[in-house]
Amino acid sequence: MYAVNYHRAASVADAAKLIKTGDAKLLSGGMTLIPAMKTRLAAPSDLVDLSRITELQGVRVSGKTVTIGAATTHHAVANDEKLKKACPALSHLASLIGDPAVRHKGTIGGSIANNDPAADYPAALLALGATIITNKREIAADKFFKGLFETSLKDGEIVTAVTFTAPAKAAYEKFRNPASRYAIVGVFVAKGKDGVSVAVTGAGDDGVFRSKEIEAALAGNFTTSALDGVKVPAKNLMTDIHASADYRANLIAVMAKRAVAAANA
Amino acid sequence: MGIEGVGARVARKEDKRFITGAGRYVDDMVVPGMKHAAFVRSPHAHAQIKKIDVKKAQGMPGVIGVLTGKELKADGIGNLICGWMIHSKDGSPMKMGAWSPLAFDRVRYVGDAVVIVVAETKGQARDAAEAVEITYKELKAVVDASKAMDKGAPQVHPEADNNLIFDWDIGNADDTAAAFNKAAHVVKMDIINNRLVPNAMEPRAALGHYDKAEDHYTCWTTSQNPHVARLVMSAFYNVAPENKLRVIAPDVGGGFGSKIYIYPEEIVCLWASKKTGVPVKWVADRTESFLTDAHGRDHHTHAEMAFDKDHRILGLKVETQANLGAYMSLFSSATPTYLYATLLSGQYNIPAIHANVKAIYTNTAPVDAYRGAGRPEATFVMERMMETAARQFGVSPAELRRKNFVTSFPHQTPVIMCYDAGDYAASLDAAMKASDYAGFAKRKAAAAKKGLLRGIGMSCYIEACGIAPSAAVGSLGAGVGLWESAEVRVNAVGTIEVLTGSHSHGQGHETTFAQLVNERFGVPLDSVSIVHGDTDKVQMGMGTYGSRSGAVGMSAIVKALDKVEAKAKKIAAHLLEADEGDIIIENGALKVAGTDKNVPWFQMALAAYTAHNLPGGMEPGLKETAFYDPSNFTFPAGCYICEVEVDPETGVTEIVQFVAADDFGNIINPMIVEGQVHGGLAQGIGQALLEGAYYDNSGQLLTASYMDYTMPRAGDLPSFKISTSNTPCPGNPLGIKGCGEAGAIGSPPAVINAITDAIGSNDLAMPASPSTVWAAIRATKH
Numbered sequence A: 001m002y003a004v005n006y007h008r009a010a011s012v013a014d015a016a017k018l019i020k021t022g023d024a025k026l027l028s029g030g031m032t033l034i035p036a037m038k039t040r041l042a043a044p045s046d047l048v049d050l051s052r053i054t055e056l057q058g059v060r061v062s063g064k065t066v067t068i069g070a071a072t073t074h075h076a077v078a079n080d081e082k083l084k085k086a087c088p089a090l091s092h093l094a095s096l097i098g099d100p101a102v103r104h105k106g107t108i109g110g111s112i113a114n115n116d117p118a119a120d121y122p123a124a125l126l127a128l129g130a131t132i133i134t135n136k137r138e139i140a141a142d143k144f145f146k147g148l149f150e151t152s153l154k155d156g157e158i159v160t161a162v163t164f165t166a167p168a169k170a171a172y173e174k175f176r177n178p179a180s181r182y183a184i185v186g187v188f189v190a191k192g193k194d195g196v197s198v199a200v201t202g203a204g205d206d207g208v209f210r211s212k213e214i215e216a217a218l219a220g221n222f223t224t225s226a227l228d229g230v231k232v233p234a235k236n237l238m239t240d241i242h243a244s245a246d247y248r249a250n251l252i253a254v255m256a257k258r259a260v261a262a263a264n265a
Numbered sequence B: 001m002g003i004e005g006v007g008a009r010v011a012r013k014e015d016k017r018f019i020t021g022a023g024r025y026v027d028d029m030v031v032p033g034m035k036h037a038a039f040v041r042s043p044h045a046h047a048q049i050k051k052i053d054v055k056k057a058q059g060m061p062g063v064i065g066v067l068t069g070k071e072l073k074a075d076g077i078g079n080l081i082c083g084w085m086i087h088s089k090d091g092s093p094m095k096m097g098a099w100s101p102l103a104f105d106r107v108r109y110v111g112d113a114v115v116i117v118v119a120e121t122k123g124q125a126r127d128a129a130e131a132v133e134i135t136y137k138e139l140k141a142v143v144d145a146s147k148a149m150d151k152g153a154p155q156v157h158p159e160a161d162n163n164l165i166f167d168w169d170i171g172n173a174d175d176t177a178a179a180f181n182k183a184a185h186v187v188k189m190d191i192i193n194n195r196l197v198p199n200a201m202e203p204r205a206a207l208g209h210y211d212k213a214e215d216h217y218t219c220w221t222t223s224q225n226p227h228v229a230r231l232v233m234s235a236f237y238n239v240a241p242e243n244k245l246r247v248i249a250p251d252v253g254g255g256f257g258s259k260i261y262i263y264p265e266e267i268v269c270l271w272a273s274k275k276t277g278v279p280v281k282w283v284a285d286r287t288e289s290f291l292t293d294a295h296g297r298d299h300h301t302h303a304e305m306a307f308d309k310d311h312r313i314l315g316l317k318v319e320t321q322a323n324l325g326a327y328m329s330l331f332s333s334a335t336p337t338y339l340y341a342t343l344l345s346g347q348y349n350i351p352a353i354h355a356n357v358k359a360i361y362t363n364t365a366p367v368d369a370y371r372g373a374g375r376p377e378a379t380f381v382m383e384r385m386m387e388t389a390a391r392q393f394g395v396s397p398a399e400l401r402r403k404n405f406v407t408s409f410p411h412q413t414p415v416i417m418c419y420d421a422g423d424y425a426a427s428l429d430a431a432m433k434a435s436d437y438a439g440f441a442k443r444k445a446a447a448a449k450k451g452l453l454r455g456i457g458m459s460c461y462i463e464a465c466g467i468a469p470s471a472a473v474g475s476l477g478a479g480v481g482l483w484e485s486a487e488v489r490v491n492a493v494g495t496i497e498v499l500t501g502s503h504s505h506g507q508g509h510e511t512t513f514a515q516l517v518n519e520r521f522g523v524p525l526d527s528v529s530i531v532h533g534d535t536d537k538v539q540m541g542m543g544t545y546g547s548r549s550g551a552v553g554m555s556a557i558v559k560a561l562d563k564v565e566a567k568a569k570k571i572a573a574h575l576l577e578a579d580e581g582d583i584i585i586e587n588g589a590l591k592v593a594g595t596d597k598n599v600p601w602f603q604m605a606l607a608a609y610t611a612h613n614l615p616g617g618m619e620p621g622l623k624e625t626a627f628y629d630p631s632n633f634t635f636p637a638g639c640y641i642c643e644v645e646v647d648p649e650t651g652v653t654e655i656v657q658f659v660a661a662d663d664f665g666n667i668i669n670p671m672i673v674e675g676q677v678h679g680g681l682a683q684g685i686g687q688a689l690l691e692g693a694y695y696d697n698s699g700q701l702l703t704a705s706y707m708d709y710t711m712p713r714a715g716d717l718p719s720f721k722i723s724t725s726n727t728p729c730p731g732n733p734l735g736i737k738g739c740g741e742a743g744a745i746g747s748p749p750a751v752i753n754a755i756t757d758a759i760g761s762n763d764l765a766m767p768a769s770p771s772t773v774w775a776a777i778r779a780t781k782h
Helices: A010-017 A033-038 A076-080 A082-087 A088-095 A100-105 A110-112 A121-127 A211-216 A245-264 B015-019 B069-074 B120-131 B174-181 B224-236 B262-277 B285-293 B376-392 B398-405 B424-433 B438-447 B470-475 B509-521 B547-578 B601-610 B670-690 B742-759 B770-780
Strands: A006-007 A024-029 A045-047 A059-063 A064-067 A133-134 A138-140 A159-164 A171-177 A182-194 A195-201 B035-041 B047-053 B063-068 B113-119 B135-136 B162-170 B187-194 B204-210 B216-220 B245-248 B281-283 B298-306 B313-325 B350-360 B453-461 B484-490 B496-500 B528-531 B583-588 B589-592 B598-600 B623-628 B637-646 B655-663 B720-726
Touching: A006 A064, A010 B047, A010 B528, A010 B637, A024 A033, A033 B528, A059 A082, A064 A082, A076 A082, A076 A088, A076 A100, A082 A088, A088 A121, A088 A182, A088 B035, A100 A133, A110 A121, A110 A159, A121 A182, A121 A195, A121 B113, A133 B204, A138 B623, A171 A245, A182 A211, A182 A245, A195 A211, A211 A245, A245 B770, B035 B120, B035 B262, B035 B285, B047 B113, B047 B598, B069 B262, B113 B120, B113 B281, B162 B174, B174 B313, B174 B350, B187 B720, B204 B262, B216 B224, B216 B262, B224 B245, B224 B281, B262 B281, B281 B453, B298 B376, B313 B376, B376 B398, B376 B453, B376 B742, B398 B424, B398 B453, B398 B655, B424 B438, B424 B453, B424 B484, B424 B637, B424 B655, B438 B637, B453 B598, B453 B742, B470 B547, B484 B547, B484 B655, B496 B547, B509 B528, B509 B547, B547 B589, B547 B601, B589 B601, B623 B742, B637 B742, B655 B670, B655 B742, B742 B770
Parallel strands: A006 A045, A024 A045, B035 B281, B216 B245, B313 B350, B496 B528, B655 B720
Antiparallel strands: A059 A064, A064 A159, A133 A138, A133 A159, A171 A182, A182 A195, B035 B113, B047 B135, B063 B113, B162 B350, B187 B298, B204 B216, B204 B281, B298 B313, B453 B637, B484 B496, B484 B623, B583 B589, B589 B598, B637 B655
């Protein structure tokens, strides 16, 4: 790791000022940034730590509306009792991220701002039609995630929370990369008042996406049998040493089916 | 057996310091004035070095020295060598290319060391390493051994035309051809043994210290064999003569073979210490470990087996291409030859065998012995072939094997080895019983109801440990002898130090070796210390690899104990005014048999050192040395049965049962043996299901971190059902065979045989990852 100046932000406003220092980067849980710095692949001059800002913490459930502060850890999301009732699929998803150490440090805001193509949260937020709240504006999830490690966040813009309406039914099924345990394919299905939406992480060569084929099959019939024989095209899916595009296409259908079964259970 | 003697499940003495963080590894060593090194490594798999500019780096904060290969050459430091000469079948010696500890004209794999930077701190050394400017002219690279001999393939070394290092054979080609001519059935297979990264928990490290006052060097290094390191660094690398070089391998956190070899870094750190005038420490980071630790396996094999009409094996033909990487590592030539092809008779009567091995250079990390070293590759060939033959013939895999087992001993195979003892049917029976082999069909039907494919597979392995004897291995090309030494020092108060040339890097020698002493003299384990890993303390030794510490290292201790016992009895007989032949050792005392006359062990020891009352002419003291050179290898063998359930939708394999029935001969500490089996199985199952090192076509290692290289985790493994049987080894005084590698040797074919049984396709590569298994299932449907 190169030498770096560390700043602990006291508030979002404070962080917004500090981020203008040199070539500063925002630090939340640091689960991606710190390893990148340790291997000298990232070299910010300054780090602005958001993880102790009180206003970014916590899960709030009000009726059907769920709001999660950006610096809420995966562990907190996985174990929040109100959320477990309102949207157990998201609690379950958070419980599948990394390992206990990662879940106690990593945060939802950090995960979505990084937008790793194999991260779990982007699938959930896209399928849930969530809104990402920043210190400047509100952004719909389908406008927020822009390809591999890219979002619509502007320089210095800070994610403060995510909010969504709890769906009637939802589930997340993840097939892990055997080495990294990230998603090779993660499928989040949600059935809400606007119909069924299905988002896929880990597989797309341009990041998280909604599967039209699965959504079309489930639109009028949210059952596993609706997915019998549904084929997902391998086009635009990634191929790497762990999984071919064909294999990922197959897994999307299999994981979708398992997610529907879990959502209906 | 006492509670601390041979056969007792004694808790490991060394574990307290390991699990409380009190172990002392090379990185824990601090020498006054010590500075830190970083290596500049090649980012290219193959390139010419046009220019190295170190000026900017030299001016960086904290930098003490920036040194290149040209300076190293100018100081007369030699090239790294391979210590086992193999001759091709045409009689020509192997074609070894030059391996300079620091590359100066050409780099041959990603990670090749080019420049060393020494600085006040590790961070400063790394900063300055980045400032070294090297101009490369990139060359085309070749990573796949099966393509490296193609016309027009990139040439890795000018010494080896077509990248062919040697073209070696063993056995009898004519007899084998004749056997095939009369065959009723022939089974043919193409088999790939996947490349692995060793992944010792402790990365490699070296601390070189040149003492100007004494004109003497000390090297702390992560070595499995510090004496061999000293010998090689003195005799071939011209670092310093042996009397001016001390090598210390303190606590070492795992080796699995990868720490047998002498690497560039320890040589360069020693040289740089003299050059810069400061002690120089280097510790690999995990990326360096992935890139530069010697990798394992990487064989491409075509095998054919001939059977008569009754399914008895008539002959075996094997053609193997072994990828040795960019340079010949210390024992790289022996691994795919004398440690591989000599095991191709398996547990079976095979009248004729012919094996041809081509060793090939590529632009990849050097490949050398890795847990099992050649025997896993041989076992994978044999046991995949036997299973495939059984399927082809429609007969029971167990009965086909049983029919062909060697049953009388000694048994001379057509490929050098002479098996001394074994009972292969006993292991097979034990494994079949433990696995409820007969009940498999029921379990398969139950799994099918859940939509899962259940399969069962077995592997009857044999391996060879304690490579020996010295004269024989010398005649086959080994550059060293393969004996072991021991010194037993009985102190004046009766406590005992055992100095051994074996080296423990996780094996538990401090416990098992002490159990041997306890068994003999009744001295408590606490009063026995095992000393190893320091060339200034232990006179000479050959180190630990190839499961040799029990069979060879402990046998040397036994010889020294024999001498101590003989002298102790003489002293006791004198003190007790008895006949030497009547003295027995019991409960910590030397007694006159059949009487209550005795002298306690410590009193006898004190008498040896006071020398007030010794037999006439006897020298004072009680300290004996022995060298032990075995008469033969030992031959552990056993049967493993693996049962899997495969999810056809995802290709995920779950090992639902794994049974291991091993014959290791006599056992000193069953708990430690079980630990070795568990660890070996984890590595073998890791190879079969999870682990694979992949390079892209340009020679970049794609699996250079744990994000992409799949290490086995506890959750990937079942609870093993293991047992042992015992046909004592007749070749050594303890009847020991060795247990360190069997798990890694025997398990991969059992796993692959089980999965291929489950999915109904015999075409399956390792690692059988979910995507690979899914693709194999899908291929059966097209």
